[in-house]
């Protein structure tokens with residue numbers, strides 16, 4: 179029998195708890211209750227179910243089992259993991275591709291409402307690739323950059339170009355291991371080919387292609403997405419924001435944007451400030467328009483425009499349960515199909531906008547960058563028209579929210595540490611060398627209803643801060659700390675180790691830095707690369723006392739990120755369950771599980787481990803940081 183958990187076991191967030199009580203009152207299911215009812219399959223969960231062909235599916239349950247074709251558990255686990263990494267890389271990279279098309283359209287003057295807002299970033303990025311800048315119009319430079327970036331996806335031979343931004347020594351390793359991606363799309367296609375029935379059967383060989391595919395994400399699609407978002411919408415710098423369901427306002431037309439690409443959400447922000455639209459909202463009886471975000475779209479507009487975040491992944495249904503959301507506007511990724519059915523209990527319109535994503539029962543208003551502002555206004559009008567349908571008897575908005583200061587792009591951190599004349603990571607390196615900062619932890623990734631929402635994130639963040647570890651965050655992990663009030667200067671410092679506190683007070687930063695969305699994890703790699711280049715911490719990322727953690731991971735994108743961080747030399751710890759083990763009987767003998775740690779560590783200096791217990795996650799993080807510190811002397 180499935181076990182029903184208590185509300186307080188579902189989430190540590192008091193706003194979420196209020197909404198989950200409300201869901202119970204109304205008899206409405208959520209991801210939390212569905213997770214109770216749906217017992218996870220322990221064979222598939224361990225990556226030991228092969229459904230790649232019509233002779234199966236073959237479910238392998240113990241050491242020595244093979245599928246109908248003779249495939250071993252190790253081969254099947256390696257194939258399944260590689261397919262997940264390819265899917266995650268495809269998601270990030272397709273987002274990057276769309277941003278490249280948007281940059282091209284903007285450069286050609288064909289993208290309504292968009293402009294090149296950050297000339298300094300455009301010049302800097304163009305400079306990496308020797309695109310001529312002097313004496314040329316920004317649009318000409320942007321056009322060349324867009325062409326170069328677009329070509330990275332379909333390139334067939336050679337080396338994708340943005341990977342030259344990795345440390346020199348890392349580039350050498352990638353060449354030696356023959357994993358420098360040739361083209362983003364090519365690696366994803368080859369991952370699918372190699373894992374088809376009767377193809378690549380050597381687990382280590384399959385997994386090396388997983389690494390190559392993941393690098394095409396980290397140093398290809400994702401990095402391209404971040405670069406272009408900064409060029410078009412501005413490189414983030416600190417700005418005041420708020421997070422949690424309390425940002426939804428009773429007297430306003432509430433529009434929640436949910437998904438990932440900033441192209442549409444930025445246009446909704448612009449349209450929501452249009453006097454004509456505001457007047458339309460007032461005529462409908464509201465005091466104005468309140469935009470807020472869920473998931474990484476929230477992070478994109480929070481970092482750049484200070485638009486509040488209604489919450490992270492597991493808040494998407496809870497926002498609708500407030501009864502006060504006129505429209506939830508979604509684009510791609512991490513959007514639960516349950517939203518449409520849930521919204522039918524209220525007046526909320528679910529509006530899909532991407533040509534790639536439709537949901538049965540939702541309203542589809544397709545986004546097109548050539549008429550973006552017009553479409554954004556049309557969407558806002560639909561939401562405003564829906565305001566009159568709100569049932570005030572059904573409205574319950576938790577009065578819970580926290581302030582935060584997001585916007586710590588690598589450019590800003592560099593500037594903040596060194597000032598505009600001597601921008602540098604030197605002070606951070608010095609603080610690590612003198613031991614005032616013990617190391618750096620990037621705590622990122624999703625929520626997962628199989629554990630208590632935000633619990634693992636919060637326990638790990640709080641303990642590492644006490645141990646003088648500087649924490650940087652992206653994605654839903656960042657929103658979890660924001661909701662806890664850890665991303666605000668003073669407030670965040672009360673339980674921080676003395677050394678770290680001293681540095682935060684001197685530099686004027688919170689102990690937890692919000693660095694953006696999940697595609698922005700490449701910003702973290704850029705910081706690590708620059709730390710290496712500024713000297714004193716070795717000559718490659720694998721020597722820096724740093725660890726990456728995704729305590730509540732759930733998406734394939736998280737696995738892709740893990741693999742490119744490992745390829746870059748990082749130690750990555752995932753919480754929850756491992757997609758390549760999980761069955762006691764096989765754990766010890768899983769060749770793949772060992773290969774992801776010891777095997778990859780030998781080749782890349784980085785490794786991936788799955789550790790469900792937070793105390794053990796913290797212990798291993800500190801042990802790794804101390805080991806790297808000792809090696810650096």
Ligand code: NFS
Pocket residue numbers: 438473474491511512622623624625653654655695696697732733735736
């Ligand atoms: Ni990342 Fe962002 Fe959140 Fe996980 Fe989904 S929103 S891209 S995948 S759930 S962190």
